[in-house]
Ligand SMILES: [Zn+2]
């Protein structure tokens with residue numbers, strides 16, 4: 001299983017960067033995990049978007065889904081997707097229509113966003129859209145997918161992908177405050193990708209994110225073989241973040257870099 005970082009920025013992009021988006025490939029199966037601002041252009045730089053089998057969305061914050069808008073527009077309006085020959089493309093009776101799996105309740109939000117642009121069914125038309133159940137196992141070609149609700153400002157799900165029922169696991173925490181759920185869900189995973197958004201814990205209001213040291217503590221508690229810190233701004237010192245995470249976690253740690261490829 002191959003994981004390519006398309007974007008790792010938090011809710012504001014790094015210079016030249018994109019928000020959350022990770023392309024997971026196993027054999028011929030291609031799954032995009034989250035599609036935040038800037039991700040669609042990065043996706044195009046590493047693969048052909050019509051070859052994406054499915055998109056999984058962890059939660060409905062803009063840095064995790066907003067580039068579904070250009071992705072939908074490409075699927076509906078690109079010359080190659082049309083039924084008749086146009087602009088040198090031969091026309092197709094079978095335009096690409098990837099699955100789009102979103103959290104419970106998200107379809108209403110997507111239709112509201114579509115309606116604001118005059119197209120309430122934008123995402124229904126472009127994708128095979130459905131809401132996943134958090135307790136289901138979804139089989140997408142060669143990949144098996146599981147979810148686990150994690151505490152954040154809105155309903156959010158960590159996502160696990162593995163080749164088949166017994167393959168090595170990739171666990172993506174999405175966004176969350178410190179919690180036990182991700183530790184249990186990621187127990188002994190092959191690669192754990194955790195957010196490390198904050199230079200220090202939130203000083204007021206409910207917590208929503210982790211610091212790098214908290215990410216290290218969660219990785220250590222889960223027994224993960226490897227930790228990648230993500231959802232981290234280029235305005236945070238990377239050496240500092242690595243050292244903070246390494247205080248609790250003794251395994252290999254990297255900071256996600258746009259274009260990085262991990263094999264699990
Ligand atoms: Zn986020």
Ligand SMILES: [Zn+2]
Nearest residue numbers: 059061152175
């Ligand atoms: Zn979020």
